[in-house]
Amino acid sequence: MLKWLRLASAAVVVTIAVSMIGSQLALAKSGLPANTDMFNITELPVTVTEQSGKLLLSDSPEMVPADGIMYQDTVSGDIRLFFHHVNATKEPKKIVVLLMNNTTEAADVFVHKYGLGGPGLDYLAIGKDAQMKYLEQKEVQLIEVPANGSALLEPILKDTVVLPDELVNGIYDFESKTPIKVVVMMLPVDAKPAEFVAKAQILPTDSQRLRGTFSGSDRVIVPNQAYNAAKQGVVGITLADHKLDRYVSGIDATDGSNTLNYGNYGVMYKLFLPTAFEQKYAVYLNPRGGEYAGGMFVNYRHQEQLTLGTPADKLFFGNKTVKDVSHLGDYDGGQSLWLTFSPPGASNLPVKILLAPTAK
Template sequence: MKLLRKALPLFVLMLSLNGIAFATEYKLTGRDVQNLPEWPVTISAYGGKLLLSDSPEMVPGDGITYQDTVSGDFRIFFHHVNDTKEPKKIVVLLENPGDYPANITVLRYGLGGPSSDYLRVGKDAQLQYLQNNNLYLVEVAGHDSKLLDFNLGQMIVEPGMLVNGIYDIQSDQPVTVKVMMLPVAEDFASFADKARILPADEHRLRGTFDGKDRLVIGNKAYTSKAGPVAVTLADPQLNHYVSGIDATDGSDVLNYGNYGIVYKLFLPTVHNDKIAYYLNPRGGVYAGGIGVKYRHQYESVLETPAGQLYFGENKITDFEHLGTFAGGQSVWLTFSPPGASNLPVKVVVGPE
């Protein structure tokens, strides 16, 4: 996949200060970074349902990893490794149980893999999803079925390889979503009719969750006089992991890491300041992307980190510079926990 990265005007986005320079200038030791003041924010859930299929993550045999019947606005996030000794296919099948055609719009999506480089798969899926240039339509006739993505049906997933997908969907009719692993030569619809639902692994990262998005808004305007501050994302104490229901057995589940949740972050800032934004991984090795939108005009999708696959082994100096912007202007960041990466992360904000 080729990463498209729009160039912003120099007065909008200045990338001269790297993460190590930032950490050195402010003498941020590991303890200091961890204990930067948290800027007060309000976090609100919105949007439709999230269908998460990440358990069993290491799929030991053919079957359905997750299924539920939904309509309207929803997101599918699946993350599975072929843990057998034979090539397989990992697909998402949409079944229409009704009499009328289901008109399905895929608003945006990201697909990574198949590959045994798990960090690369998660990063590729997220970068493609954030680029937001991949809308398409699927129509499923009444009492019929169709693959969510034709490309998935063509992929051969060798043993040990991971596939990660993120799909934002609108459907005008209820559809049954089935995430499946199956033999390469098997017919998708026939397999779905007879396939068993695989038991979840010990992490139980699957289910249907209300509120697939999070709006994160600063409670007051940031000023450079406050010095470096942080907003921590995908952390159970500050963000709360979303709870839901495993539709395959009715049990209560928790989305550890909030995988598949998309955060929209906006911090009001004071005029006449120049404010720098950074991403600092706190949980360990991390590889993803982040969307930046400035003044409702300029959009960019940034690799986190840029120039290398991952970072996070050194929590003291590993900062990715997201941009430096004039204060008092609209700056929106779009973040979602990438598959195969460690969490949480901190968005660090400070004077230029």
């Protein structure tokens, strides 16, 4: 028995050593220093500024059990709509967004950016696709909503069949000086949205209650001091954890109740990273809550712009580990660098933005 215990202890030591070597190799492969302790990343102090604009979140019920309205509210000005719904019935359906103008004058709705993913069964892929399209899209569209009439925010959804268990995820930025009622609903395939909405019932929320209207659709984050790779080593900025970075609160316009946007879905983060001159550094995205699939828009020196998949080499990462990182590039210190990020649909939060010395 004692001999077996000694052998078992030795096996444990070997297992731990192999695990540590594997972790060091993984970090070295990522470009991070091999001795990086991913469980104790120094947090970089930042200043957070919320920018104006309304965020409409429609993600509850996420699994839509019947025809009806998932969310609606009347808004004007700068608006972002994030909707994320699965047809949880046993029949084909449509999921549409109807814009209703209840005034006596026609309304012009300008769509500045948008991304649509699905319908489909691979929820992570759909969330990533919607976000990548949103970050890359630059074409402005005009939707004319007649007086006392309606129009579809995304006309293609009128003819798109959503099969059972399929997800549709959309992110739309639009502007209207005229108050517009935004209605997200699921309806029969052969139903006409403008007719269906007149008799549609508001569906009850699910236990997550991820729906509502929120102020501050954008969040600007700037570190309190310039990052110096040689002096500070690996540091991080935590996003969407509700501790260092709080979730936005709002009102569910369907019943007037208070609501919290768990995960800050639909919030657009704009990070400016001031850095010391003559110090090259690397930037990474590190998922901390589980499986993650999204995108990142990079604006370097005010002229080099690109959209990166996070991760870029596969659909998702972060499964049962906090050590996965997606390399967002190596940069020269002292140059302007902006990152635009938003929590993608179907992915887990929080995440960290890591700054590190470049690999030797």
